[in-house]
Amino acid sequence: MYYIRPIIKDDLEALHNIALESGPGFTSLPENIDLLEEKINRSETSLKHESAPYTPGSYLFVLVDSESNNVVGTTGIEATVGLNEPWYHYRVGTVVHASRELNIHHQFKTLYLCNDYTGCSEVCTLYLQPQHRHSQNGSLLSKSRFLFMAEQPQRFSKRVIAEMRGYSDEQGRSPFWEGLGRKFFAMDYSEADYLTGSGNKVFIAELMPKYSIYIHLLPEEAQQVIGRVHANTEPARKMLENEGFRFENYVDIFDAGPTITAPLEKIRAIRDSRYVKLQINYDLSCDAQSDQTSHSGNGNTYLLSNTKTEHYRCCLSHANEQQAFTEISPETADLLQLRSGDTMRIVELKGRR
Helix, strand or coil: CEEEECCCHHHHHHHHHHHHHHHHCCCCCCCCCHEEEHHHHHHHHHCCCCCCCCCCEEEEEEECCCCCCEEEEEEEEECCCCCCCCCEEEEEECCCCCCCCCCCEEEEEEEEEEEECCCCCEEEEEEECCHHCCCCHHHHHHHHHHHHHHHHHHHHHCCEEEEEECCCCCCCCCCCHHHHHHHHHHHCCHHHHHHHHCCCCCHHHHHCCCEEEEEEHCCCCHCCCCCCCCCCHHHHHHHHHCCEEEEEECCCCCCCCEEEEEEHCCCCCHHHHHEEEEECCCCHHHHHHHCCCCCCCCEEEEEECCCCCCCCCCEECCCCCCCCCCCCCCHHHHCCCCCCCCCEEEEEECCCC
């Protein structure tokens, strides 16, 4: 089985390997071990302290293969973006040029540099090693964040965003960057991406144009990728859209990847999650991740979590919901660090039918 837990200092080497493997465009995981260590420290500090909306906080989790005890993926939440450093997007808008005398009327799409999502919470840093992209591990990695947010809503904003990785080719070349960003920064996309991931965002304000950019003046190749996600990111986008996230015409300033958003309380996994009393059933299969249903299970796959903070745990499993309690397997209870009679949070992995 696989399970989610908060990252710890001993995970630094595994996190560095993930950063190297993820490649260009994965801004939130720079290939710098000192910066990654700082991210781990921030997460551990955030978990230890009480927090409230509109205060900084960073939460980083890892996906662990319980058989090998290896870290195979990571996922994170930023409680509030843009308070300690500027948070930039392009807003895709429309301007109209018209002349009554000449009977001409034109509408043009534009890009406008803005800070409109300042103060929002962000789900981020989602990466799963290719050899573990099976058995609904991607869903567990992504949606486990929502059960943590449901349990700790006071730590987060009322609006949640997710920046999707924009399109780049197999060589890591971004057509949008080549068509626009390079004109103002005179550096490779990978270098600008690294600087941003390292927290050096001041150069953006210093070098980017302050006025609207007419999209039709960009190279055709750059126009075509505005709002388009990287091929490896498409499943993550669809998953978040199924949870209630929507594109509101904001894109990344480097690769033009879409930013999608949803109100915290309307995210499906948060809205539908609920508390149950658990009871251990020694005949119940825990192997939901391979779609094996025991004779005593009802076939539903659930996202389950404990109600802890520093020792948060989340996993996928079959469960039997009864009126007074919910049955889970002893293996699942062990992963969640729970016993019969304890309270846990539960939600259907793919929504009620």
